[in-house]
Amino acid sequence: MIKVENHILDILQLHEYGMAIGQSLDYRESCDLFIKLLLKRKNLNAAWILEKKDENYQSTYAIPLGQKTVVDADSVIQVTRDIEESTIVKRTDLISSISPLNLEEGMVAIFNLQDQGYLFLYSKKDNISEKDLAQLRPVIKKFSVNLKACKAFRQQQQLLHSLEIQNQELSDYAHMVSHDLKSPLRSIDTLTTWLQEDYASKLDESGNKQIISIRNSVEKMDTLISGILEYSTIGKTHIEAYPVDLNLLVKDILSLIEVPDHIAINTAILPTIIGDKYRLQQLFQNLIGNAVAYNDKPEGKIVVGAQEKGAFWEFYIQDNGKGIPDPYFKKIFKVFEKLETSETSTGIGLSIVKKIVEMYQGKIWLESEESVGTTFYFTLAKNSHGAT
Amino acid sequence: MLISTTNIDEIITAISAHVNDNAVLISVGEHTEIDIKEFVGALQQSGLEFMGGLFPRVIHGNTVLEKGIVINTLNNLETLFLVENISTKEYTIPEITFKENQPYSLFTYVDGLTSNISHYLSELYENYGMQTNYFGGGAGSLSLEQQPCVFCNKGIYQDAAVVAVMNMASNIGVRHGWKKVGGPFIVTKSEGNIIKEINWKNPFQVYKEVVEEHSGLIFTEDNFFDIAKGYPFGILKEDAECIVRDPLMTNENGELVCVGELEENMLVDILNGNNDSLIDAAQKAAEASVQKATAPRKAIIIDCISRILFLEDSFEQELNAITETIHGSYPDLSIGGALTLGEISSYGEGFLEFYNKTTVVGLFE
Secondary structure (H helix, E strand, O other), X not given: OOOHHHHHHHHHHHHHHXXXXXXXXXXXXXXXXXXHHHHHHHOOOEEEEEEEEOOEEEEEEEEOOOOOOEEEHHHHHHXXXXXXXXXXXXXXXXXXXXOOOOOOOOEEEEEEOHHHOEEEEEEOOOXXXXXXXXXXXXXXXXXXXXXXXXXXXXXXXXXXXXXHHHHHHHHHHHHHHHHHHHHHHHHHHHHXXXXXXXXXXXXXXXXXXXXXXXXXXXXXXXXXXXXXXXXXHOOOOOOOOEEEEHHHHHHHHHHXXXXXXXXXXXXXXXXXXXXXXXXXXXXXXXXXXXXXXXXXXXXXXXXXXXXXXXXXXXXXXXXXXXXXXXXXHHHOOOOOOOOOOOOOOOOOXXXXXXXXXXXXXXXXEEEEEOOOEEEEEEEEEOOOXXXX | OEEOOOOHHHHHHHHHHHHOOOEEEEEEXXXXXXXXXXXXXXXXXXXXXXXXXXXXXXXXXXXEEOOOEEEEEEOOEEEEEEEEOOOOOOOOOOOOOOOOOOOOEEEEEEEOOOOOHHHHHHHHHHHHHHHOEEEEEEEOOOXXXXXXXXXXXOEEEOOEEEEEEEOOOXXXXXXXXXXXXXXXXXXXXEEOOEEEEEOOEOHHHHHHHHHHHHHOOOOOOOOHHHHHOOOOEEEOOOOOOOEEEEEEEEOOOOOEEEEOXXXXXXXXXXXXXXXXXXXXXXXXXXXXXXXXXXXXXEEEEEEEHHHHHHHHHHHHHHHHHHHXXXXXXXXXXEEEXXXXXXXXXXXXHOOOEEEOOOEEEEEEO
């Protein structure tokens, strides 16, 4: 009669093996934790993993360390051809040839790790049984998933690292370009100013107009470069979040921008939100500024309002301006996409707006009817604080 | 060879004469009346290549000594090196080129009172694998106060190990003779050598219940080790004797402090032994090494100091059982060794382990 205790022991051993899996997302450490335990508990001598790489197989882990091995796929296929899950075989020269270690006589248990290759367990003695295979199969399946997770995690880390570098490079590039582009612009501006001052009387009307045109273009170019720099830095710098009363913020904006007398702006009661005042001001100023700039009615009306929507605040800026044709509803939020050719528009303002809204985990969209007016809606998450 | 003199010049002369141009393994009893630093300094000046350790007691033939120096020649030495910072794991095991189809033996003495010895042994096996046999023990004082206790040509160190690798065949027998009286249990929480939970419960309560029932004794405030020395833990291992861990004391949280590390989720039994089972096991360890040997030149015994604490006067019988077995086949073979704080070898040439309360017998060819 088999003692009950032996059954318990088998189960408890599975517990120990199972608990050694998934403790790390580092490939080598995961292998060490599980495979070294197997070697100790089952009194085995060595283990290694072969994984397919291009046309060959290479050793991705070995204990003892041995030589990093690359073996041709044919040899591995010959050994592993009929192994769906696992098998035990005697050591052969062929198996030795696909091992990173020097093997003497003995037994080799082979487990199919599917996408993760094959795990080989070697013992000099005849101490691996079919029962061992049956016991280990489920835990080794779990181990295989752990290895897959390790690789995915490593790829994710590499990707993140590469993205961080690319982001930094882009940011550096934007700074460099804007600095280098602004320097000749400043020279052109200075020279045309001198030209205007010193030679105004010597130039005819057309010449003077052309100088003014050059200076306007220079100013637009300067605004455009500043906009690109602004756009590239949003979300990349650390911000201090604090409560911002949007009623005061909009009031400040209205005192800053030039609002013609024929345009009336009504502001509903707005909430106080946690965030970065500078970015929030950019957001509201760009949208209110656009509503003012593109209003063609003799009695312009602009309404700024907000309502609570669960975890978000939803804001709207409504005008009775020119309206926006349907095909532009999404395009206008892309960098350099603009509705009409204008001397003052850079095509970057709404891109900045969208980026700021996304920093607050919100969305922006619009409703519009040509000649009737436009309403821009956007949401800001209450708990986001605009942190990146 | 046993050296009894305490005159350092005489000791150096005796060692030089014994080993000629070979390297030497030196085991020093901790109560030997010499200044160990002065001794190591003199060895450094002598031109000898050496490694050694300070032990609670040393073995020479049939005798166990608190005082005395036992030396063994390290023939065909390939390399001898020091590994520092065992506890912090900040070391690199040097690369060795092993010749194919040649037997090698690695001998190591490690500070038995430092932490992360299992990691050190794992690193040794990772680097040298199946290319060599492994043999050794933990050095240190029976006072259990950590102090410089392993030495080589670089000096005397604590938290370190010394290693000699020889192009030499060896045959090793390992046994302990402790038998299960309770378990299996799961070490559900541990940290280094401290068991913090067994089966999600206070470890001392679990241990106490089994041991008091089996022994008929009651734990009091000051008798833990007196009882516990007869009830070690056994880490379960398939197809071999379990690995013994010695519970040394309880701490203020009722946790069990052991000699040697225990990892979380490992399965343990509570063991007990008697004079007969331990002596029989020691004899079997000797038999295992003798059976595999062909032409041994010396025998080295690494036996746990806690076996003598348990067996007391009967330890003489254990040592006799070993020496008689060896001399039964090789009457003139010199036998030396040490009583250590932990023993090092592998069962069946498998993964390297750190044992407690175990007898390791090595015959070197």
